[in-house]
Amino acid sequence: MAEKTSAKTTKKKAQSGAQSTKGYVGTMGEHFVMAELMARGFNVARAVVDEGVDVIAFKPENPQKLYRIQVKTSATTSGGSKTSRKYLFSLKQAAYKKASGQDYYLILVIRDSKDNSFVSAVIPKAIFDDYIADKDVIDWSESKQSFQIGVHLHNDGKLTLKNKKGKDITDKTKNRWDRIN
Numbered sequence: 001m002a003e004k005t006s007a008k009t010t011k012k013k014a015q016s017g018a019q020s021t022k023g024y025v026g027t028m029g030e031h032f033v034m035a036e037l038m039a040r041g042f043n044v045a046r047a048v049v050d051e052g053v054d055v056i057a058f059k060p061e062n063p064q065k066l067y068r069i070q071v072k073t074s075a076t077t078s079g080g081s082k083t084s085r086k087y088l089f090s091l092k093q094a095a096y097k098k099a100s101g102q103d104y105y106l107i108l109v110i111r112d113s114k115d116n117s118f119v120s121a122v123i124p125k126a127i128f129d130d131y132i133a134d135k136d137v138i139d140w141s142e143s144k145q146s147f148q149i150g151v152h153l154h155n156d157g158k159l160t161l162k163n164k165k166g167k168d169i170t171d172k173t174k175n176r177w178d179r180i181n
Contacts, residue, residue, distance in 0.1 A: 029073025029109035030054050032118050036177055042067075052092075052099030057180070067180055068104050070095070072149075075111035084152040084160075085113055091147045100125050105180055110153055119153055121173040122180065131169075137161045 033055055034044045042057040055069040074087035087110050106128050108121040123131070131137045132147065138161070139148040151169075152160045159174050160166040173179075 025073050025075045025111070026071070028075075028111070029107075030071045032073075032109055033069060033071050033107050033120070036120070037180070040177055040180075042180075052095030053104075066103060068099060068101070069180075070099065070104070070106050071109060072106070073109040073111070074151075075113070077113050078150070080152065083156075084154040087151050087153065089149040089151065090141070090144065091149065093145050093147065096147070102126075108149065108151060110151065112153060114155075119157075119159070120175055120177075121151065121159055121169060122176045123169075123173050124179055127172060131161065131167070134167065137167045 030046055034046065037044050037055070037057050041059060043060055043063075044055055044057045046055055047053050052070060053068040054071045057067040057069060058065060070091070072089040072091060074089055076087075077085045078088045080086040087108075089108055091106065102125060104125040106123045106125075108123070110119045110121075111117075112119055139150070140146075141148050150162050150166075152166065154160070157174075158168060158170045160168050160170075
């Protein structure tokens with residue numbers, strides 16, 4: 001006898017699938033960051049418990065200097081235009097305040113929906129603080145108590161924050177792994 005599927009059951013299954021996909025995307029981004037850092041001579045570890053830091057890295061020749069890294073990953077677009085694709089990221093303020101220090105980096109990882117390539121924005125704390133201060137760049141969600149970050153990836157490879165005519169962050173952050181030093 002065939003089992004009847006209710007709308008409620010279908011919705012629940014769809015939500016659990018979306019959550020597991022989200023977990024895969026986040027983990028994929030963390031492993032991408034770890035691979036990029038390892039290619040540059042860092043020893044890396046993934047934090048077991050997410051307290052605002054996902055990856056901890058250090059250079060073997062200077063193991064006392066640790067780099068604390070928060071990774072946010074997006075693989076689906078949220079609008080855009082013919083010339084760019086928009087990706088959204090959310091960063092809880094409490095986690096940012098708790099974890100951030102001068103050795104803190106926010107890395108936004110985009111898995112480009114156009115060709116499945118990876119693009120990253122490597123943002124040191126000082127630069128991210130400037131973006132927060134520029135209220136036209138980073139949005140604040142009162143209800144979620146989080147920073148809402150919209151990044152446009154343009155067809156020409158440029159990255160902008162907020163909207164397609166927003167703050168160009170290409171030179172300062174795009175694939176700037178050298179900032180972690």
